[in-house]
Every structure is written in structure tokens, then in C-alpha cells.
Amino acid sequence: MQHKKKILIADHSKRNRSLLSEILSPRYELLRAATGVEAVAILGRHYADIAAVLLSLELPKISGFEVLSIMNRNHWLHNLPVIIISTEIVSDNLDRAYELGATDYIIWPFDGNTVIRRIQNSIILYTKQKHLENLVTEQIMEKERVNSQIVGILSNIVEFRNGEKEQHVFHIRIFADLLLQALRQRAPQYHLTAGYIALIVNAAAMHDIGKISIPEEILNKPGKLTEEEFEIMKSHTAIGAKILEKAPNYSETELLRVAHDICRWHHERYDGKGYPDGLEGEEIPIGAQVVGMADVYDALTNHRVYKTPFTHEKAMDMILSGECGAFNPLLLECFLDIGDILVKELATRSPQTVSDLDVQRVASELMAHSELQISGRTVTLLEQERIKSRFFSALTKEIQFEYDRGTGILEFSEWGAQYLGIPELIHNPFQSLDLAAWGTDAAEDMRRRLKETTPRNPIASCNYCLNVRHEPRWFKAVARTLWDSEEQPTFSRVIGKLVDIHEEQTKLNALKELAERDSLTVLYNRKTAQEKIEERLSNLQGRNYILVLIDLDFFKNANDIYGHVFGDSILKFVAHNIQGAIQWEDIGARIGGDEFLVFMECQGNEEELVEHIFHSVAKKYETFHISLSVGAARCPADGTEYNKLYHYADIALYAAKNSGKNRYCFYNKSFPDFPSEHTPIDGPQKENKNFSDNPSNQEFSACT
Template identity: 30%
Template sequence: MKTRDTLLIVDDMEVNRAILRSLFEHQYNLLEAENGEQALLLLREYEEHVAAMLLDLVMPVKDGYEVMEEMGKSGLVSRIPVIVITSDDTAESEVRAFDLGAADIIMKPFEPHVVKRRVQNAVELCRHKLHLEELVEEQSASLRESNAIMIDVLSSIIEYRSVESGQHIRRIRMFTRILLEDVAKTYQEYNLDGRTIEIIADASSMHDIGKIAIPDSILNKPGPLTREEFEVMKTHTTKGCEMLSGLERMNDKEYIGYAYNICRYHHERWNGKGYPDGLKGDNIPICAQVVAIADCYDALTTDRVYKKALPPEQAFNMILNGECGEFSPRLLECFKNVREDFAALSRAYADGLAPTKKPERKEVRPSSTIDTAGTLEQGQMKYLTLLRYVDSTVMEVDLNTGVYHVVYMPDRDFELLRSGSRFEDSVKAFVQGAVYPEDRDIVLGLLGDYMEEFFSDGLMRRTRKYRVLDQAAGVYYWCYATLLRVDPGNPNQKKVMLIWHRASDEPLEVPHSGRAEEDLFRETVIGRLAGGVIKCRNDKWYTFADNGKGLHGLTGCTEQVIRDKYHNRYKEVIYPADRDLVSQGLVSQMGEGRIAELEYRLVTEDGRLIWVMDRSILVTEEDGMEYIYTLLVDITQSRKAMEGLQESVERHKIILNQTKDVIFEWNVTTDEISYSSNWECKYGYQPIIEGIRRRLPYASHINPDDIPDVMKFTNDMMTGRQLGEVEFRLANAEGRYCWCRVRATAQFDPAGNTDKVIGIIEDIDDEKRETEKLIDRAERDVLTKLYNKRAARHKINRFLELSQGREGSAMLIIDVDNFKMVNDRYGHMFGDAVLTELAARITSHFRDSDIISRIGGDEFMVFMPGTVNHEMVTERAGRLMASLQTMFKNNMKDVPFSCSIGIAYSPEDGSDFQSLFQNSDAALYQAKLEGKNRWMQYRRPAVNAALELKEEADRPEEMRENTEHRGQGTVARVISMTFQELYDAADFDRAMNSILEITGRMFHVSRVYIFENCTDSDDFCTNTFEWCREGITPQRAKLRNVAYTDQGGDYRDNFNEEGVFYCLDIAELRPELQYMLAEQGISSMLQCSITAEGVFKGFVGFDECEAGRIWTQEQIDCLVFLSKMLSTFLLKKRAEDKLRESMQNLEGILNNQNSWIYVIDGETYQLRYINEKTYQIAPETRLGMCCYEAFFKRNEPCEHCPVRECAGKESSILEVYNPVLNVWTLADSSRIRWGDREAFLLACHDISPYKRMEKEGAANR
């Protein structure tokens, strides 16, 4: 049994698969599917490797219920546990899932650790169950073996009243098994598998159990039984059934059922002349039919009290020819196939012998999908139908063994052919009693020279004619006796068929008129056109019947050369290496008809080899001999060209096999794909070859995460791309995902459309694995081996993007309290050891799926995906704090060891990384302020951040770490001034420039500026605001449309999780970036990002140009907060500008329309909007006026108001005449929302000219 080490994860949500993958990737090999169709494909392919399946219920293509239904039909659900993971918690869903075979159900959202434990439990239970089934099967087999021995002994006692004849029961069981195995292979419709065969073979031991009720005087009588005694003997079948019917307490009902049928019906016969019930044909159970043949054969080949044993050959002939009753023709065919096995068992298990070697048992596995018309039975039916049409007597003979079988005999005149124990005896009896005396020597030639010559000359057919006695009329008639060879491919086999056919009144003749003209035509016209025409006997040498006249033009051989050099044999003209192939080809093709077509080489007179195409026809002429007429065509040139092409193909094949890459060709028109032969050698299964675009997304071995890339690649190649490349993971024969790279080139048809795509599939798994190891090493912190900040941020962002707020999560920032004291007192080496142990302790308290990283000197971050239980998060935080307090109690007695933890949750506290990080960091800050050694959850809204900074400034020095107190007045004054200036600003740009100047002078920096993303691309930015101290050169004019990626990398990557880019000395930066900043005269700087919903929108910067500067923590905190405040107002201003611009564009569009457009309140009919055209036609109109008053000078709404016509509808069109303005309009009214009220938009088009023309036309008529 193969190791079940693979989990199949089936879910259409990538984020769910990612969570489950992180749980089990270290314990199991993982396969993934994103729909039910793909899951079933992988299950069928890797059934023996899959330990369990994690199944979602709601999926495209096929849902989870359909998957379990198909698994139930195929029996997979009993061998592979299915753990359903669903959000449907209804009782109906649970009942249905369990009824379909689910091993467990886990509700979403789930706790990953719970899923892990429940999956492990299900896998272990299934493994124990399968192991127990194996043990039970082994014990059952052992028990059956013991039972079989006991049954053998008891059956022998019953049948013979003696233990010494027990070999009979053993032989019957073995005969039954061997014959059943052949029946199972030949006739699959009987549904005989290995288990059924064993049960029937064991049950066959009970076939004669009823003989215990037969008196000894009858059972052991040495002579023939009288009629009365035979009637008593026949009752052993029914007596045995009565005994078996009393065994109702036995649990094995199947075994008893077979034993009952065998006991009762093993003396029934195919023609209905058996006993006790006279069943006929297939009404007799197949188990009883098989045991009947086995019992009959054993009775004939062993000594009994009433007879001596017969030779196996005679026993076979007697059974085959109906001397022991008629058996099923199908079973007789199988009986002939096992003749040698039966004979060998008769010798090995003869009475008195006790062989110790146990016979081998072959496993028989008939196909589950078999077309009955394709079985051997169908072939035999056609064979018998043909015999009925031919209306001839047919006999099969094996001259090596003397076994013969009269297959078909429509005429009783040949009845004597069934007499005799061997073929020779049968022929002699037939000659003596049915052949005309003067013709008897001709018939006896079958036993002498006639048959010897037939085989020595390698003939296939030979016919003689002699007279046979009409038994009814008492006269002789002429009969053709044809001898046919059955197996010419094996020289050691001497199997023939004899066919006797009554001759008609007029003998058949082959026409010979015009032979001279035919020969002339063949030698001249056909010979010149084709190359050569020859006539040969159908013997083993293909002896020339025309002296090889037709070969002269082809080979240059004269008739003299043919006689002297080639002994008048065409086979010797053939190149020696091709002779056997020619013989086999002719026999094979002419076995199906009279025509054959071959290609082979001939030897010319001068020793050259030429290739010829041979087209032959087989003819039987009046002398009873078969002749082959052959047309030969010289194809040497075309064969040489083909061989050159084959050599070229072979060279390319050798090169491809050495590279181990797979070549493919995709026919885009038919959507079919072909692969080089090494696909199956490499991957171990048949690939998808048709319906690529339809089947690839839903039923393939490609990792679901990579399918979008593969589909994009196929679409690109289909839509005109010349070259393409894609990398993806593909499952191999063991169910492991391997990395592949596809490189392809498109071929186009004359119209320029993609016709074919040809490419290569390269194995890059080793390369990818090594790259992944290097990436993993680069993502790890050198000291603690945890993820570093960049790697953790990338993984967390990936999860948040996939979950889109649907999956809860938690972020914890962990900071060691007073760690500076540890380094100062015990040294940095001890401090590193503490950090390493601390990392291990943190890892042990969290799950395998959690992302743990070191983000600073003594700061750690833990991200817990798929977490909705806040109590579980805080409980783990508390356990970690308690664990750390005892970690170094013996080593650091003077320094208390503890940590503070800040916690934020998604999506409540943020759905992007930056928001979560800032909020969890704020919670950590609060935990520090409240005395350390505690955890805090983020609760305060961001608008109170200014007060938090003020509180921090008010706290004494010992309560703050890594900060430098500058006085709370400065901070509060800057915050207040900035907020008030922006809030009250009438001129935003002026206010912004003023704030930049105030900030720059207050913090003594050289330059303060703002960069914003360009309106048409987020990948470029422009310096929009700038203030410079006296003596500093402005840069704003130079820094427009600057690409973020112009400095050898992405400039945005320089900002940390808090959105801050702090550089003490630009000399520490990479050369490209250092050069760019040096051009601006920058020595050190501090920049803060501007973000909107997690998207980078620009940054606020503070430069020091005269000397390097060390920014204090308080300055950084204040400037970061000021930057975020500026960002908020700036983003709000840009959004308002964009909206205002859109409104102006829309109003311009409406004013330029050549229609009167206005908006009416749905209840008051007051005008809410009027375009320029409306003002022109009705200058006195004002907003707030009622439409009927403004346009019609009325005091109430019009009778045919378009607004009324639009009631209950979304829009209406109405022709309206305005007598005040003397115009006809086509009023188009639509229902809209104006603010929070229902309103109607009217567009009125002037149709007065049209109306006047219509009126004038009517007047003229």
C-alpha cells in the first residue's frame, strides 16, 4: 500500500486555501482544487496518496454535495475521510453532508488549531479502520483456509466413506477456480472477480454432500446401476440442498447460496436433459455449469469402483463432443483453453499423492465497462452464424495432442466423426462407415503423407473431393473436403480445420478464356506501368508459378537466374531481413480477406536493394491450390526520402529525451493539443488533449493559484501574441506540485489569426526550490530566524488583499520592557541570547499559520489570520506575558523581565497593513504609558491623536522611552495653529504655504515640501508645495513628473510600516538615490507618506541641507502627526477640486445642448436646475419658481404635464404646445433623485418647424 501523505484542499476562495495551506504544509503534501470537477480529477488520479479531503460546499462547476455523491458511487468516501468546511450552519445542510458520507463538519469562520486537530483525528481514525480491515481480511482468509480443509475432509468422508480419497475435493476446487478464471477473462458479462471466484471454488467442495444419504450398496457399486438405483443416486442433489438449507445460522449467506446452487444443479445439462429440474441453457447458474464440467472431467480421469481412469485427451474429447451430456458452448471454449492446466493438476493431485506446494491464485479483474458485443461470445455467435450460412460440417483438430472437436455438423451423414477417443480413431471410423470404398485411401491420407506434405510445404489451404454416404437415401454423393491451417505463425503448432461441403451438380471452374491475351497484357502494359506482376503458390516459399517473368524489369533477374540462383522461390528474392515480416504480413492480412498490401526490399541481379510496394490477391484455381497474384511497384526513392525524414525526427527525439523537456503543439482552431512522448514518463498520467480552453480552468492538474496566469497566457497567445512565457505548478504522478516554465511561439494563418501554438514545457522545479530557499533566507531575521519586517508586511498585505475584509484577523506588537537595561548590565551577547530565546518562546505560544516577525531591536510582531475570537487572542497574549516573567528568573535577578503588547483587529481597526500596524502600535504605546507589563487593545479613534501627543509630552521623563522632552507648549501650539489655519482658510494654497513656513522656522529645517501623485498616474509625482529657508535653493520647478522608480528601485519602498522615511545621512543610501538627493543639497531628511485607503498618494518632507541632523523622537512624532494632518486636509481639498471640476464639466455639457433642460421637484413643481438654453427662451425664469408659473403663466399645474404622464414610470415622451411662447416641444421626462428628494429631468426639443410643415401639408391636401 502506498503512503497516504497528501491532503486535498477544495475551496473556491484563495484566502481559505491559504489559511489551510499554512496549517498543514509542514505535515502533509498538499493538493489544491478550486471547484468540484478539479477535485474529482485529482481524487481519481491520486486516490492511493490522499489521506483526507477538506471540502467546501458552495463552489462553481460542481459543489461539495455533488463531489460527495460521486465519491459515494465509486466507493472513495469509505476510504478517504471528507471534512466539510462550510458557513451553512443549518440542520438540513449538516444532515445532508453526513448522509453523503462526511467524516466531520467544521463551521466557518473556524479556529485553525481546531481544524488541525480534527483533521488529524479523522486521518488517524481512517488509517486505523483500513488497518483493521486488512487484519480482518487476513484472519478471514486464514479461517476460510481452515474451513476449506475441514470441508475437504468431511466431503471426502461423505462421498467415499474414506478420508484417503480427499484429493478429489481438492481437484474439483482447483479445476473450478482455473476454469472460472478463464471464463472471467473471456466473458466479462458474468462479473466474476477474484473474490467471487474464490467463494465459488470453496463452495464447490459441497457439490456431492448429499451422497451421505445414498446407501453404500449403490454409492460403491462396482458395476452399472439399474434404473431404480440411478433414480436413488439422482436424489443426492436434492438431499444435499436440504442439508444446506438447515445451515441458516451461518453468517456467510453468499457462500451458502453458491453451495446450494452447485449442489442442486451440477448435473443439469445445456440441452435440458440433466437432473433434478431439467434446467436448460443459461437458466443453469454459471457456478453449477463450471463445477459440472470439473466434476465430469475428474470422474473420467480417475479410478472409480465402476471404471478405470481414462487418459486426459480422451476425457477432453468425450466432454467436447457431448458424450457426457451437452455443455455450454462458451464454457467449452474456455475448457479448451485450460486443457493443459487440467491435465497437469490431474497428474499433480492424483489419488494417493499429497503435494505440498500450494497452487498460485491469479487475480482476475474484469473490466467494469464492457460492451457485450465485443466479447468472445459475440465472435462465436458470428462464427456459428457463418457456419450455418456455409452449411458445412466443421472440425477443429490439434494434431500434436490428438484432441478434436466437431464444431458444427448440419448433416447426420458425418456422425461417425464424433466417435473415437483420438482424431485418428475418429477418421478411421468415418472412413469405414461413411466413405465410398474407392475413395477411402484418399481420406486416410489425412493420417499420412497428405497431412505431412501440407505442413512441410507451409500450405494454408488444400482441397480434395470424394464421395460420402447419404445415410437416409443409401446413395453416395460428391463432397469437397478442405484443409485449413489455423495458426501458421507458430511452426510448432499443428492446428487445422477440416470443412466438408457437399458438391453441387456442376463442379466449380475457374475461367481460363483468353489466357494468352492476359499474359501478354500482364507482361507488357501492366508490367511496364507498375514494375512487375508475378504469380506464386501460397506455400512457405511462395514458389513461382510463372517462372518469375514479371521480376525482370524490376530486378534484372532472368528466368534462368530465378531457377538457378533462387530455386524458383520468390521468398529467396526477398531481402533476408524482411522475409519473416513478409510472411507474417501476408498471413495476417489474408486471414481477414483475400487482399494484402506490404512494403519490403528485394535483391537485384547486381546485388542492390530496392524497396517495393506489394499489392497481392489470393485466388483458388481449379486444381484446388491457392495462388497469390502480386503487383510490384518500385518505391525506392520515396522510401529513401522517408528514411531521411525519420532519421531527422529520431535525432530530434534523442535530443528531446536528453533534455527531459516536453514539446507540445496546440491547434487553436480545433482546441486540441498534442505532447511529445515523454509527458507520461515525466508526469505519469494522460494530459488534457482536447477542449483546452473549456477544461483547463476547471479540471486540470495545475495549482489553482496559478490558473489565472495560465489562462492569461493562453488568451494572449490566441489573440495575436507572437511569443509567450508563463510559470506555474503542475502535479506529478505522486501528487507533488512541480514548477514548470512554458515558452511558446504562435503560428498565424494567411488572415493573421493564430493557427497553432508550439512550445516547450521546461522543468524548473529544482531552480524554483533553490530560489525559494534563498528568498526564505533573505526574508528571515539573521538572529532569531523569524520573518523580517519587509517579508512580514508582504505576507500580511497578501492575506488582507485576498480576504477583502471577509476574514477576521489580529495584529500584536510585542515590545520588551527595559531591554536597554539588559544590554547595559549583561552585555550585547547576552542580549542576543535573550532575543533568540524570546523568539522561540513567542513562536511556541502561537499557531503554525500565524506570521511572526522581528520588526526592530526588541520589538516583535504577530499576525493571526482567520481570527474572530478576541478572547482567544487576549488569552494568548496573557499566557505569553506570564511565560516571559519566568523565563530568565535565575539569570537576571536584578532586572525584571516583562513585555508590553498592543493589539488591533481587522476589519474593525483597519483593513490594510498600515492602519493595523499604526493602531496596534498606538495600543502598545498606551500599554507603556499605563505602566508596562500588560496588553492593550486599540480603542481610541484617530481624532484624539493630538491629545495623546500632548499627554505624552506632559508625562515625566521616566515614563517615556527613546524620547527627548522639548516642552508641551511647542507641540500644542503647532497643532492648534495648523488645524485652525487650514480649517478657516479661504485660500487653501496660501494657507498651506503659510503652514510650511511656520513649521520650517519652528523646527529649524532647511526645506519643507509636499509631493503629490500626478493626476494621470500613481507611478509619478510632482512637487506641489515648497518653503525654503533663506540661502536654500528652491527645487520645486525641477521636480515635476518624477517617476518613483527612476532611482534603481521603487522610492516608496523606503517608507516603513508607519509611513516614515528617516535618513540621518544620505551617504548611507544606495548610490542612485544618494546622487539624486545630493543634487538637491540634502544632508539628512525626514519624510512622511500621504495615503488614502492604504494607497500611497505622495509625501511631506523636511530637509536639512547644511549639516547632518539627529531628529529627536518628540520632533519625529510631532512632524509625523503634522504631516498626517496636512495629508488629511490636502486629500480632502483634492477630492473637492475633482468634484467641482466634474460639476463644471457636466454643466458645460448641459449648457451647450440645443434643448431646454431643467429639473422639477416631484412634489412642489419648483425648478431646481435650469440650463443656458432655457434662460435664453425664458429670461424671467428663476430657480425656486414653479414650472407652470415660469413657462405657462399659470396658477396650477398643466392638464397634460409631462411629470404627471411619468407617474408610475421611469420616463415618458410627450408633445406639448406652449401658447405663451408659441412653440411646440417634444418633452422627454425622466425620474431622478435630486439630493434626498424625488425629481424629474425634462429635456424639451423645439419641433415647431416640423409642426408648421405638417399643418401646411394638411391645408394643401
């Protein structure tokens, strides 16, 4: 039984969709869309299977005109007839629809037979055009196969006389193909179309055709050539060029002209020290430059009568270092790009696959620039669907999404859209309010990561905290870009997944927070404080800071008299008071047993800030009066590096201890220096076990 052709009905009116469905369902399989966004999404998924589109111009979200524009940008209109359905004739609308690529225009009301006949006529017309295109494509490909076979025969004759392996030309073509593809991405100034690359790769097979006139005793001499013999050998470049010049239809045949340039100039070098004409730089045709490098690489890595083969790595080093002559710096960069791929391709590709690839490229290129354009889009879609299917098959219980860059539509899986509380289809997602709740930072970050992908590195991933149904949740986003094989490859689609990792990320964040904190006081530990301070110091932007070191005087008395549990309570009390005395963006840390650190921004009187911290901490805990010595260093006045600020604050703390404790000191250059080993000095009083000797009523003072 023959399958029904698919028709897409895109109309905002449910009544109109029902009427058209009743007329067409006996003959066609129907796809329905109520909005322009839905229509474009269906076209993106089923374009290759749809036979015709019935399109209303009054579609919501994006209009019928916009749908036609999107179809134009994606080259869908070339193989897909679009029939406009309208309730009235408006000449401006009619003209605009035809200009955008509509095939026909039907006005409501109409009878069923009229609709069916107009659809059938449009489908038949497009089917005949496709058949004609296929015939032309087959003729082009057959012609290119014949050309490729003739070139192969000629090159094999030369290789046979030269005593080289029959793989030489095959290797040259693979090297040239890979190098030109890499160069096309780096250097648009060379205008390397797919067809022109295939032309150079084909012509490369004839680079040594002039050797057919060189005596075999010179070609296959195992030792070094004499000067006279070398001059004879060098003549193969000019001889090969003359052979091609005398070929029938030389001036009208681009393949022969490109082969001529390669034959004559593939031994020229970028610095002008090659032969036969001493061309320099861009005077050398790019095809000759590429084949010249390919010829050198293959000679280095394969056996010759006069040498044993070098490794791939050694050959690369020799070429890049200039041992084999000067090459175009851009080509050397491309050579580095393809280094690893080259070895794999030389080992796995066969001569037949190279020939078939060249034929397909030439046929596609010729058809792309003719009035009858080959429908390579279908092949691309099938390949993308294959990649997508394989990618998604590995996913389980994940939110799947797909973004079509041509249509500007982001599509989520049905389950994923419900879970996230958003529509399945979102047009222009980066400007859409439907994603605004997620926050612009996450969207812009993913957009940047996608722009940084390449055909060789198409994966982008990151973790994001998204606002889902007014609740923050952590997701891992992984996306893969799909690329069009155009002159300058750009990604046409994105497929990906969002994995809910909220529980795992929450636990990870908690563990990270735990690792950053002192277990007793819950202030930052020393390592974390240093990292956060160094981060602030790396981006001062005119801000002033103070680094403060705090040491508790006579703390050993509290442990010795009341026990360590009481001592721990004092430490927690001090930490609580420090946290209360600073702003949320300031940094408080416990850096040792009874030693603390504060790093805070100073926008006013720095002495008032330090004095505020001092009095916030120097309080009574139960019956124990807390005494402390404090040292402070200013940033940027005293330094802008963490180690230097810490060292100066340590010196100031030492001065406070030596001045009688229970005071604070700012660093002064007059203070004696010492290696910064933070070993607070409590003096003889600290050794006194009698708690009554603790200077609870000692007068506070500041030293300068």
C-alpha cells in the first residue's frame, strides 16, 4: 500500500483547520499547527517528509509572512510548495507572499475539489523539478568520476616510472584536502569553496606529471644527485606545465589550469628560494603551496630509494622548523591543527573514498550555484537526525531541548516543559520572557559557550542555578552544536539536555562550605580567608581595605582554670562578636588557636573601624574578661599583596603585645621587622596560673 503524502495545515482558526482536514484527510496525512511557532517547529522536524504547506497569513506569535521568511532562510521553499489560504484578496499581501516564495493563493470560501486540484498541481510541479535536478546531478557526478579516473591513470603512470609507492598521490590528496579544509576556516581571503577545494585535490594528483620525461636512472638513483642531474630533475616542473598547456581545451578547463599551476610551482618556497621561477609569498598559487607541503611531508614519512622514512612527529618538526624550506605561516598553523587527524586519515581512508568525496563536493558545489539546486538539505537533515538520535539515546530522565538557529525556535520535550513550567516552543529564546525568570547570566553564559564551539569541539556544558516555578534549582546543561558544511561553517542547530542535579549540588555546596569554615566558630578558616582576600586584592578598583589580626591575651588562663570546654565557649563568643561587628561582605576568620583575622573595606575613618571591632570583642564572658591585642595594616597604603599585608599586621600585633597588651596598633614603618612567624607574645603574665592576675580592669589604649 502506497504511503500518503504529508500536508501541513497552518491556520489559527480551529474551524478552518477542521474544514481543510475533512477535505484532505482521505488523500493525505495531515500535520496541523495553530501558531507560526508551531508551524516552523513542525517544518524543522518533518521538512523532508512534507509534500506541501497550506499557510494562513494571520498566524499568532509569528505571522505567515515571518514563516515564509524563515522557510526562505533555511532553503525549504526550493523543494516545498506553499499555498496561501486567506479570507480576502489584498493585493499588497498577495504580492508580498509571492515575493517571499509562495506558490499559490486560495481565497475562502472554496470547494473541496479546487483545493485538492491546486495542491496536486503544486506537488506534481515540484516533483518533476526534483526529478530533473536528480538527472542533472547524476550527469555531473558521472562526469567528475570519469575525470577523476583519467587523472588517476596519468598519475599512476608517473608513479610507476618513478619507483614510488602507488599510495603517493593518494597521500598527497588526503593531506591537501585536510589542509585546505583547515585553511578555509582560518583564512576566508582565499575564497576556498567546497568545489574549489575538490578541484585542487583532484589536480594535485598531476603535480609530478612532468617526471614522465625524466630519465629513470635519475628518477630512481639511490644516491645523491649531481648538480647536472639535479638541474634535469628540477625541469619536471616546467615540463609538466607545458604538457598541460598543450592539452585540448586547456584555457576553458579549470581543472587543467589549476593542475598547471600546481605542476609548475609546487617546489616554490614562501621566501622565494624555490624553483623554477623563484616566486615569493602570495605570488605562489595557494594550490601549489598546499601541494608543495604535502609532497614534502609524504617524501619525509615514506621510503625512497635515497632514504628511510621518518616518523610523523619528526617530519612535523622538520617542516615547522624550516628544514625543508619556508612555507606560508598560515599553512604551518593549519598543519599543526590537522597533525593528529592526518595520521588517522592516512591509515583509514581508501583511494575510492577520497574520489567519491571529491565527486560529491564538486556536484554539490555546481548544483548550489545553478538554477537547479541540489537538495543536499535532505542529506544534512538525515545526518543531523542520526547524530541527534544517537545523542539522546544515551540520556535518561533528562530534560531534552533543541534549538534551530535558522528559525529561532527553542523546543523542549513535553515532559521537560511541564517540569520547568514553560511552553514547549519558545521563539527567540534569548529575548523571551518565558526564560527571563531563569536569569540573563545563565542564558548569556550558555550563548557564549555555544559560540565558542567548533565542528571538532561541538560540546558545551556548565552547571546553572535556575529559577524554576519561583524556586532556585541546580541543573547541569550539556549541549551539542550541529554544523552546516558551508563555506564558513556555522552551527545550524543545538541539541542538548538539562539534568536536575539540585540535591547533588546542594550537598556539594554544603561540603564546600564545611571545608571552608572553622568547625568550632563557623568563621572562615585560614586557607579560605587567604583565597578570598587575594581575590579582592586582584581587583581593587580604587577601594581601600584593612587587614586586622586579633590575638586573645591570657587565653591560656581560661583553659587552665575553667577547662577547654569553657575555652571553646569563649572562642565561639569572640567569633560571634566579630561576625556582628563587620558587614556581610567583609571577611572574618579563625586562623589559629586564639587568633583571628578580619579583612574589611574602609570607606571612612579606619581607626574608628578597628576600634569598633576591638570594643565589640573585648567584653566579659560570664566571669572572664576578654583582653585582646590587635595589629592592622592598610591597603593600598601598606601594600596590595596578601603576604605583605599579613606580615605588616603581624608586626603591628607584635608591637601591641610589647606595649602592654589590650590595645590595637596600626603598622608603622618605624616598627622593627622580623620574619613573619605569627607567634604572639604574652609575656610573663601569661604563665601566671592565678586568674586574679588577669588584667580585667587594665586600661585600653591604642599605639601608633
